Amino acid sequence: xxxxxxxxxxxxxxxxxxxxxxxxxxxxxxxxxxxxxxxxxxxxxxxxxxxxxxxxxxxxxxxxxxxxxxxxxxxxxxxxxxxxxxxxxxxxxxxxxxxxxxxxxxxxxxxxxxxxxxxxxxxxxxxxxxxxxxxxxxxxxxxxxxxxxxxxxxxxxxxxxxxxxxxxxxxxxxxxxxxxxxxxxxxxxxxxxxxxxxxxxxxxxxxxxxxxxxxxxxxxxxxxxxxxxxxxxxxxxxxxxxxxxxxxxxxxxxxxxxxxxxxxxxxxxxxxxxxxxxxxxxxxxxxxxxxxxxxxxxxxxxxxxxxxxxxxxxxxxxxxxxxxxxxxxxxxxxxxxxxxxxxxxxxxxxxxxxxxxxxxxxxxxxxxxxxxxxxxxxxxxxxxxxxx
Amino acid sequence: xxxxxxxxxxxxxxxxxxxxxxxxxxxxxxxxxxxxxxxxxxxxxxxxxxxxxxxxxxxxxxxxxxxxxxxxxxxxxxxxxxxxxxxxxxxxxxxxxxxxxxxxxxxxxxxxxxxxxxxxxxxxxxxxxxxxxxx
Numbered sequence: 001x002x003x004x005x006x007x008x009x010x011x012x013x014x015x016x017x018x019x020x021x022x023x024x025x026x027x028x029x030x031x032x033x034x035x036x037x038x039x040x041x042x043x044x045x046x047x048x049x050x051x052x053x054x055x056x057x058x059x060x061x062x063x064x065x066x067x068x069x070x071x072x073x074x075x076x077x078x079x080x081x082x083x084x085x086x087x088x089x090x091x092x093x094x095x096x097x098x099x100x101x102x103x104x105x106x107x108x109x110x111x112x113x114x115x116x117x118x119x120x121x122x123x124x125x126x127x128x129x130x131x132x133x134x135x136x137x138x139x140x141x142x143x144x145x146x147x148x149x150x151x152x153x154x155x156x157x158x159x160x161x162x163x164x165x166x167x168x169x170x171x172x173x174x175x176x177x178x179x180x181x182x183x184x185x186x187x188x189x190x191x192x193x194x195x196x197x198x199x200x201x202x203x204x205x206x207x208x209x210x211x212x213x214x215x216x217x218x219x220x221x222x223x224x225x226x227x228x229x230x231x232x233x234x235x236x237x238x239x240x241x242x243x244x245x246x247x248x249x250x251x252x253x254x255x256x257x258x259x260x261x262x263x264x265x266x267x268x269x270x271x272x273x274x275x276x277x278x279x280x281x282x283x284x285x286x287x288x289x290x291x292x293x294x295x296x297x298x299x300x301x302x303x304x305x306x307x308x309x310x311x312x313x314x315x316x317x318x319x320x321x322x323x324x325x326x327x328x329x330x331x332x333x334x335x336x337x338x339x340x341x342x343x344x345x346x347x348x349x350x351x352x353x354x355x356x357x358x359x360x361x362x363x364x365x366x367x368x369x370x371x372x373x374x375x376x377x378x379x380x381x382x383x384x385x386x387x388x
Numbered sequence: 389x390x391x392x393x394x395x396x397x398x399x400x401x402x403x404x405x406x407x408x409x410x411x412x413x414x415x416x417x418x419x420x421x422x423x424x425x426x427x428x429x430x431x432x433x434x435x436x437x438x439x440x441x442x443x444x445x446x447x448x449x450x451x452x453x454x455x456x457x458x459x460x461x462x463x464x465x466x467x468x469x470x471x472x473x474x475x476x477x478x479x480x481x482x483x484x485x486x487x488x489x490x491x492x493x494x495x496x497x498x499x500x501x502x503x504x505x506x507x508x509x510x511x512x513x514x515x516x517x518x519x520x521x522x523x
Contacts, residue, residue: 049474050476051515176478176481176513176515177478177482177509177512177513179482179509183482183484184481184482185481186478186481261474261516262516263515263516264515264516264517265515266512266513271515273474273515273516324490326480326486326489326490336480336481336482336483336484337481338476338477338478338479338480338481338482339476339477339478339490340476340478340515341476342474342475342476342477343475343477343490343495344474344475344490344494344495344496345474345475345476347495
């Protein structure tokens with residue numbers, strides 16, 4: 001027996017759809033078996049809520065009078081990229097304020113726009129015949145601008161890494177504060193709730209898939225940058241490190257500050273917590289085999305972040321059940337583990353998406369194009385033109 | 389029996405006195421040194437938890453004060469702003485006494501004040517600045 005997305009959408013419309021979140025499905029399958037579960041459940045909701053640096057927003061301000069072709073622009077003193085058309089900019093989540101530094105960055109600007117707070121816009125230009133204005137200083141809000149949409153080039157990483165520190169000093173990284181001599185370790189994945197770990201070969205999540213993004217409806221817009229589908233996988237299909245990624249887009253004006261939050265990593269920089277939820281249609285039994293995955297069946301590699309090189313020493317693998325217990329073992333030592341991404345928030349999003357589907361306000365989509373299952377993961381080498 | 393967390397400050401000339409020995413021997417107190425340090429100006433500081441009869445604790449405090457040691461109640465507290473906390477749990481990895489942990493069931497952050505030794509390692513590791521010290 002197989003179900004189509006059209007059939008599932010019909011059930012959403014007539015109110016008979018059965019939706020569980022990716023945590024609930026584990027026990028459900030354990031009780032009823034894959035076959036029965038695949039027949040009874042139509043949709044499984046997955047979600048993640050973690051710091052995702054590769055995020056940002058396109059904004060179109062509308063034209064001033066006289067008009068300006070913005071060459072450089074700042075939002076609350078945070079530089080935005082203005083090297084596109086006259087009043088379009090891209091504000092990156094990790095960009096820092098020129099006056100406040102690490103305390104305020106692009107992620108804060110994005111969050112302030114979502115919240116409807118006034119944001120100061122300053123821009124300069126060389127001036128042209130058609131765009132004579134050379135500078136502008138004004139205030140904007142969510143409601144005064146034309147478009148504001150999140151376009152994140154790399155989100156929802158299919159697994160990540162565990163970070164620890166073997167050195168004799170505390171280090172401050174994008175994986176948080178790592179105390180000396182293997183005192184702590186951090187990790188960042190929703191594990192059994194994570195979208196791409198529940199659809200490891202991208203059968204249903206692809207370009208065009210409708211998702212929950214920051215509280216609003218969003219879409220998978222492209223393959224994420226650094227997408228690395230050929231990463232080593234376990235027999236259940238889940239990769240043990242950084243593998244697939246998604247580029248996602250959605251309307252900032254409809255998002256909620258609860259699901260898009262600025263993050264500041266001491267002595268590292270600014271990042272942004274992004275809340276993403278993705279519904280997975282239970283097309284057949286094979287899909288249910290993937291969806292029943294639990295934390296103890298997903299592994300991730302431990303790396304030494306005190307080694308300031310591209311390749312870091314590995315201390316082997318650990319599963320997410322061990323990580324979530326708060327204690328793991330590294331080289332015979334018990335190390336405290338903490339998460340960078342929030343499981344509680346991911347669960348909240350998975351449940352919210354479940355409610356939206358059950359109540360008929362969120363329908364599933366067929367992807368337009370699948371994410372690649374092959375592709376090289378390249379490094380940047382320092383070369384002369386002749387060596388290329 | 390009661391428990392009391394105290395901050396003891398020892399002036400330079402008292403740093404070498406066997407104070408804690410007396411607390412056990414003469415006041416029959418159970419004590420736990422949570423933190424101890426000598427500051428750059430050679431003042432010794434100690435965060436201790438005393439357990440024992442009310443009267444004996446009061447007696448011990450009087451003895452400490454008469455020995456030239458400044459005694460303050462450990463009034464500082466770690467405060468968690470539940471509005472900004474996202475329950476990621478990053479702080480739990482640096483919390484060596486496990487005062488901060490994620491609730492097994494709800495996966496939300498919980499704080500056990502009694503286990504906190506005010507080391508403050510968690511303060512600058514919170515990505516949403518939800519943890520602060522209340523003086």
